[in-house]
């Protein structure tokens with residue numbers, strides 16, 4: 001059986017270092033908001049090339065807290081519209097509606113799966129106040145074009161970087177393009193903790209101070225509260241785990257790209273559309289997503305041949321029960337994507353033998 005994602009294999013590579021880091025925290029006697037978090041925030045900010053990284057409890061909270069902070073700072077208000085790709089994971093949308101703002105679902109580019117500037121431009125109204133590009137599957141969005149458009153219309157940009165740690169355009173990384181970004185360190189993400197964790201990145205000092213207060217009860221100073229905040233902190237154990245794993249992120253990304261390269265060169269089945277990838281650095285292959293009109297049959301074929309595959313994602317946010325008000329929206333590009341995509345295994349620990357097997361099994365699939 002070729003597993004879709006082998007977290008045990010990934011983390012056991014660093015077992016000793018992770019255990020040592022864990023012991024260090026246990027022995028320190030300090031478990032929340034201490035030296036490990038501070039060090040991780042500094043190291044992750046440096047990795048992304050930004051002024052500030054602020055650790056929070058998870059990726060959803062990272063996105064929620066940026067929007068919340070912009071509301072506190074008077075830059076956004078309830079009822080404002082936020083443009084978001086319609087084919088994203090639901091968390092991107094939850095961050096908008098949790099803050100009582102309105103998601104405006106925009107069709108993505110059907111070959112990159114990311115926002116395209118033309119569709120964004122067409123969706124801008126007087127109420128539009130922000131764009132939330134999602135670097136889906138690990139491919140960074142066309143950020144220069146989106147930032148130009150945002151500047152032209154005076155819009156805020158919040159990047160959803162949950163799948164794109166380290167992806168970059170000419171060296172400028174995901175998380176350093178927008179006014180702010182949200183990262184997830186959910187265990188299965190490219191930079192994964194051993195539990196829940198997330199971070200906000202920004203170059204804006206005022207925003208950084210505000211989210212730092214909001215994640216800790218709205219308190220900037222012990223027992224004094226500026227805002228009605230929440231508890232969304234990244235604990236010392238997870239920060240310590242992340243410091244270990246950040247050291248191996250680029251190496252793991254290189255391996256992901258190596259596997260993607262073997263897939264792209266080896267898979268020749270005409271029934272299958274491969275991901276678009278024309279620059280080494282802009283994709284970090286959180287997922288290797290293929291598209292076919294025979295998705296469900298192909299998935300069965302993989303299962304029969306001992307290959308685990310996953311669908312990201314079977315139901316679009318606007319088709320979910322949770323978003324009943326949007327169920328009648330007709331978004332053909334998005335709905336086709338959700339009906340046709342399938343993700344192949346791309347664990348950085350996969351052997352070349354297993355990668356070759358997946359290629360052979362993929363090419364053997366007939367109508």
Ligand SMILES: *Cc1c(COP(=O)(O)O)cnc(C)c1O
Pocket residue numbers: 058059060061088089091092134160162163183184185186197198
């Ligand atoms: C994983 C993910 C999130 C949410 O991250 P959590 O840490 O699970 O809360 C948000 N957006 C996207 C695109 C994701 O893939």
